[in-house]
Amino acid sequence: MARPKKRNMEHAEIARRVEEVLRIRLDGAQYHDVMQYATEKGWDLKERQVREYIRRADELLVERQEKKRRRTVALHLARREALYARTVNSADYRTALAVLADLAKLQGLYPKEDVKELLKLAAAYEARIRTLEALNGRPTDEPTPPPA
Numbered sequence: 001m002a003r004p005k006k007r008n009m010e011h012a013e014i015a016r017r018v019e020e021v022l023r024i025r026l027d028g029a030q031y032h033d034v035m036q037y038a039t040e041k042g043w044d045l046k047e048r049q050v051r052e053y054i055r056r057a058d059e060l061l062v063e064r065q066e067k068k069r070r071r072t073v074a075l076h077l078a079r080r081e082a083l084y085a086r087t088v089n090s091a092d093y094r095t096a097l098a099v100l101a102d103l104a105k106l107q108g109l110y111p112k113e114d115v116k117e118l119l120k121l122a123a124a125y126e127a128r129i130r131t132l133e134a135l136n137g138r139p140t141d142e143p144t145p146p147p148a
Helices: 002-026 031-041 047-089 093-106 113-135
Strands: none
Touching: 002 031, 002 047, 031 047, 047 093
16 A cells, blocks of 8 residues: 555656756756756656656646647737627727638738749749640640659
C-alpha cells in the first residue's frame, strides 16, 4: 500500500521540478544553466534526466501556448460577432461590412495573397501552354500528356 503513495509523491516532485525548469527556461536558461540549477538544488540528476526535464518543460510551454491561443482567438471572434450585431442594429452597414470582412479574414476565409499570385501565375502558364500547343498544330482541347 505504501508504494502508490510514494509513486504519487515522485510524480508530484517531478512535476514541480519540471515547472521550475520551465520558469528558468523562460528566463533564458540553457542546458548548462539547468544542469547547474539542478546541482544547486541537490536534485542529483544525470545528464539524461536533465535533458528529459528540459524536454518536458518545453512541451509544457507549447501546450500552454496552444491553449492560450485557442482562447484568445475565440475571444476575438466573439468580440467581432458582438460588434457586428451592434453595427447592424444601429444601421451602420459600412462598419458592419468592415467587421464582417475582418471576421472572415481572422477565420481564414479569404485566400492569402501568395495563393492569389500563384493562381494568376498558373493561369498565365496555362494560357502560354495552349498558345504553344496551337503553334505546334495540336488542338488545344486535347489533354496535355503528363511529363515522362
